[in-house]
Amino acid sequence: LTRDDRNDRTRRADVCVIGGGLTGLMTAKAALAAGKSVIVVERGREYLPQSQDRKTWWKEAVVAGPEEADGYRHYRNTFDEAAKHFDDLVENESGPPPWNFAYNMWYGIGGASQMWSGLSWRLTPGDFRTASQYGYGTDWPIGYDDLAPFYSRAEHFLEVSGPAPEVRAGYRYWPWDNDFTYPHFPLSYLDRRFQEALGDLGELVAQPHAVRNKPADEGGCVGAKTCVKFCASKAIFKGNERILPDIMFDPNLEILFNTAVTRLDWSNAEGRITGLQAVTHGEDAPFVIEAETYFLCGNTFENIRLIQHSEARHGRPFGAASPLVGRYFSSHGAVTYTVVMAEDVYPARGRPTHASVIEWVNRPDGAQRGGVTMEVWNSDFTMGYAPWQHFQAHAAQGHWGGHLFNLLESYERRFCISMIFETEMTADKRVTLSPARVDKFGIPVGRVDLGQSAVDAATLAQAEALAARIGARPQLADFFENGRGINGNHPLGGLRMSDSAATGVVNARCRSHDFANLYILGGGAFCSTGSFNPTLTIMALAIRAFEDPDLGWADVPF
Amino acid sequence: MSPFEAELYTEYQAVLLEVLVPYWVQKRIPEVRLVWREVLATKDGARSCEAAFTRALRVRRSAGETVRMGIAKADPAILSLKKALYNRLGRRHDLMTAFIGRTATVGNEQCPYWPDFAYTEPPRGGNVKAGR
Numbered sequence: 046l047t048r049d050d051r052n053d054r055t056r057r058a059d060v061c062v063i064g065g066g067l068t069g070l071m072t073a074k075a076a077l078a079a080g081k082s083v084i085v086v087e088r089g090r091e092y093l094p095q096s097q098d099r100k101t102w103w104k105e106a107v108v109a110g111p112e113e114a115d116g117y118r119h120y121r122n123t124f125d126e127a128a129k130h131f132d133d134l135v136e137n138e139s140g141p142p143p144w145n146f147a148y149n150m151w152y153g154i155g156g157a158s159q160m161w162s163g164l165s166w167r168l169t170p171g172d173f174r175t176a177s178q179y180g181y182g183t184d185w186p187i188g189y190d191d192l193a194p195f196y197s198r199a200e201h202f203l204e205v206s207g208p209a210p211e212v213r214a215g216y217r218y219w220p221w222d223n224d225f226t227y228p229h230f231p232l233s234y235l236d237r238r239f240q241e242a243l244g245d246l247g248e249l250v251a252q253p254h255a256v257r258n259k260p261a262d263e264g265g266c267v268g269a270k271t272c273v274k275f276c277a278s279k280a281i282f283k284g285n286e287r288i289l290p291d292i293m294f295d296p297n298l299e300i301l302f303n304t305a306v307t308r309l310d311w312s313n314a315e316g317r318i319t320g321l322q323a324v325t326h327g328e329d330a331p332f333v334i335e336a337e338t339y340f341l342c343g344n345t346f347e348n349i350r351l352i353q354h355s356e357a358r359h360g361r362p363f364g365a366a367s368p369l370v371g372r373y374f375s376s377h378g379a380v381t382y383t384v385v386m387a388e389d390v391y392p393a394r395g396r397p398t399h400a401s402v403i404e405w406v407n408r409p410d411g412a413q414r415g416g417v418t419m420e421v422w423n424s425d426f427t428m429g430y431a432p433w434q435h436f437q438a439h440a441a442q443g444h445w446g447g448h449l450f451n452l453l454e455s456y457e458r459r460f461c462i463s464m465i466f467e468t469e470m471t472a473d474k475r476v477t478l479s480p481a482r483v484d485k486f487g488i489p490v491g492r493v494d495l496g497q498s499a500v501d502a503a504t505l506a507q508a509e510a511l512a513a514r515i516g517a518r519p520q521l522a523d524f525f526e527n528g529r530g531i532n533g534n535h536p537l538g539g540l541r542m543s544d545s546a547a548t549g550v551v552n553a554r555c556r557s558h559d560f561a562n563l564y565i566l567g568g569g570a571f572c573s574t575g576s577f578n579p580t581l582t583i584m585a586l587a588i589r590a591f592e593d594p595d596l597g598w599a600d601v602p603f
Numbered sequence: 604m605s606p607f608e609a610e611l612y613t614e615y616q617a618v619l620l621e622v623l624v625p626y627w628v629q630k631r632i633p634e635v636r637l638v639w640r641e642v643l644a645t646k647d648g649a650r651s652c653e654a655a656f657t658r659a660l661r662v663r664r665s666a667g668e669t670v671r672m673g674i675a676k677a678d679p680a681i682l683s684l685k686k687a688l689y690n691r692l693g694r695r696h697d698l699m700t701a702f703i704g705r706t707a708t709v710g711n712e713q714c715p716y717w718p719d720f721a722y723t724e725p726p727r728g729g730n731v732k733a734g735r
Contacts, residue, residue, distance in 0.1 A: 433699035440689040445674060447625040449689075456703055 054332040058084040058299070061321065061336035063306050063351070065089075066156020067580070068566035068587045069342035070288040071603065073298060075591040079598035082297040084334055086323055088305040088486070089152030091285065092130060092159065107134070107160065109147035109533070115481060117492065120147050120533075133326075137346065137533075138479050140494035146376070148346065148533035154300070155285025157344060157534065158580075162272050163255035163281045165205045166577030167196050167585075169220050169406055169416070172467075175573045180411045181500045182469055183373075185572040186544050186553045195585035197224055200253070202603045203282045203584070206230060207253030217248050218404035227258040230266070235390040235423050235460060236400040242386070242520035246511070247402035247419060255282035255580075305486040307331060309339075309355040311560055313364055318563045324486060338562045338596070345536040345569040349374070349476045350491045352540075357478070357489075364559025365546035371477060373470040374539035375495065375574050377532045378505065381463045382512055383425050385523035389457040393424045393431070405511060406576050414503035415467025416576035417511065422461040427527045432456050458522065462515070464508040467576045468531070469500040470538045495531055535579055540569030554593035555586055564590050608660075615656045616643060618666040619681075623688055632701045635692065642687045651680040651687075 060076040062069045065087030076083045109120040118141075122134040131151055139146040150157055170189035175182040200207075200223060207225035208216070229251035232240075240249045256272065257280040259265035266280040279286055292298055301323065308322040308331075320335045341348045349371045356363050356370075363370060399421065406416030424430050428438045432453065439452045468474075473496050478489035497505075516524035543549025546558035551570050557563040566587045568579050575582070584603075591601045604612065620639045621629070629635050642648040655678065659669040673681030692698060 431696065431699070432703045433693055433696045436689075436699050437693040440693060445685060445689070446622055447628075450625065450628045450702070453699075453702065 056334045058082040058336050060338050061334050062340045062342050064343035065154040067158040067284040070284045071587050072340045074288055074292050075601050077292055077295050077297055078600050078602045085300045086304050086306050087154050087302050090302050092153040107149045109149050118145050133485055136490055138492040143497045144495040144531040146493040146531050146533045155283050158284035160273050164578040165253040165255045165581040167221050168575040168582050172573050172575035178410055180413050183572045192585050195589045198588055198603050199581050199584035203255035204257055205253050205255050206258035208251045216250050218407050230258055230399055232400050235392055238390045242518045249400035252401050256280050308358050316561055318560050341565040345539055345567050346491050348569055349539045353478050354488050366550040366558050369550055371475045371539050372472050373541050374476050375468045375470045375474050376535045377465050378468050379463045379465045379532050380529040381461055381527055383525055383527050384460055385455050386458040387520055387522040392460045417466045417508045418576045420463045425459045425461050464512050466504045466508045467574050469498045471498050476539050537568040537571040537574050540565050541572050542570040555590040612656050615666050619670050622667050622670040623685055632698050634698055638691050651683045654680040
């Protein structure tokens with residue numbers, strides 16, 4: 046080795062993937078199949094829960110704990126025995142009311158798919174043209190029909206369980222033509238009793254889940270109700286469990302754990318990403334990674350932070366689309382209610398959720414309001430999942446004696462529903478960098494400002510009116526709101542898809558308008574939030590990106 | 604403590620427990636009384652209970668009323684007994700599931716860890732489409 050070789054810590058590969066989450070691992074798999082060498086940069090580590098210890102199933106849930114500072118609400122996630130599992134939990138700052146943005150995630154291979162409950166909804170055709178159909182927001186540069194085949198491929202890859210055509214035919218509203226791998230999970234007793242209470246107001250339909258609905262002894266769902274953090278039988282799709290084992294021994298793959306990209310380097314003149322700087326935690330010296338093609342596969346929030354931080358370090362704009370980075374950012378709003386039925390409905394059985402009302406997404410043309418869905422949770426998670434947690438929560442509220450035990454008896458009648466609604470993406474809703482706080486790699490923490498537009502107010506009013514009608518049903522003994530906020534687990538937009546750099550950051554294949562060798566995957570490309578969990582759409586958009594003719598990858602394995 | 608006082612003290616402990624955990628609950632989960640004995644066996648528990656008992660002897664009220672007043676007026680001895688008992692009960696998962704009358708997942712038709720589970724049909728065609 047010459048002296049220069051020894052000092053050259055630059056790593057080179059055909060493809061550099063920033064972030065080892067769902068889209069990052071998909072990208073690695075697709076690139077390897079196309080014969081490329083791949084470096085995946087993952088800031089976290091592999092997280093392995095104690096699978097033999099049933100107690101940990103109840104404990105392992107991330108909670109974002111708020112604290113006030115500098116006039117902003119700051120969220121630092123908490124987790125039982127956090128120090129044992131994590132030295133680096135996600136944090137962010139959230140702007141003033143009406144909305145707080147709690148972001149419940151941890152860094153690690155598999156990313157947010159580790160805490161995904163597997164809900165695999167498509168967006169509706171109308172979600173792609175909110176401007177022309179409903180009179181607000183922006184139309185996507187692609188339509189539902191462009192994405193439909195990719196939705197199907199994503200559903201097959203995820204092995205989604207959902208209602209068969211003959212089942213869907215009986216539903217009042219189901220705007221998709223899916224080809225699900227497994228039949229849907231049957232609605233629970235609670236769902237059926239609640240449907241009686243709803244009556245004509247709304248129809249509960251089976252949700253599509255990326256969970257294998259097959260015999261438990263063949264690896265199907267065992268109903269342990271732990272999907273969001275850990276699956277006892279590996280029935281739920283988690284990126285680190287389903288994609289990583291396929292590729293981890295490939296000699297063309299290198300995964301750098303505990304390593305964060307701290308700077309992107311680019312040439313505006315050439316329109317290319319020229320490299321990036323990464324740091325492995327605990328090591329002083331950053332190193333450079335150079336690749337032909339770069340895939341920014343962090344969470345939307347993280348992608349925006351990295352670009353904005355890189356701009357600040359270089360002191361120059363990230364291409365012509367720079368003013369739009371972090372703009373038009375939003376997520377789903379949700380108002381959650383506790384339902385206490387008049388009769389026992391036996392919550393806490395089977396999968397955490399089974400049924401949703403989706404027909405309220407179907408709204409008249411020019412409605413000037415977003416869609417609303419309702420999700421039934423089969424426990425009152427605000428009080429804890431198990432009876433003893435309800436007891437502790439009631440006792441902590443100061444209840445005692447006979448009243449305490451009478452309250453505990455409502456456990457069998459008590460569950461939650463969430464009214465989940467679309468929010469409008471406006472230029473005022475944005476992600477910027479915190480002026481004060483940095484994470485352990487020195488990257489400023491993100492700061493989220495979300496306002497409430499007129500469309501949001503109309504959508505929220507619709508959701509609350511529907512909830513009020515549910516609450517007035519005679520089968521309910523009690524009904525009250527127990528929380529509202531923007532769902533931080535669905536960060537969408539901020540790097541939106543458009544026809545040109547004047548109106549967005551990426552093109553219809555999720556490739557940067559400004560940098561020909563940069564793809565930005567994930568929810569950032571969304572031009573409307575829709576009313577449904579975004580993961581399936583994120584995967585469909587990713588598969589569509591892998592088939593970009595400009596990328597030239599053959600045999601995309603999805 | 605005289606033998607008469609000792610007998611009164613034993614009865615006071617039972618009354619105190621009944622205010623905190625009513626008789627119908629004790630009938631449903633008799634182990635509550637064992638937990639109560641555990642609380643009284645601790646140094647803090649014994650001291651608090653004796654203090655509450657001494658105070659109860661001095662006032663013209665029923666024993667149960669002194670406990671209820673103690674909670675309402677935030678008597679530290681009563682509150683510490685209440686807290687100690689409820690903390691222990693809250694940690695006893697088996698007692699709470701006994702109270703509810705079922706384990707958290709009983710009747711879950713998809714869980715093989717419980718007896719009598721059943722599962723839904725196998726996939727159409729019997730094969731998994733993913734990865735083809």
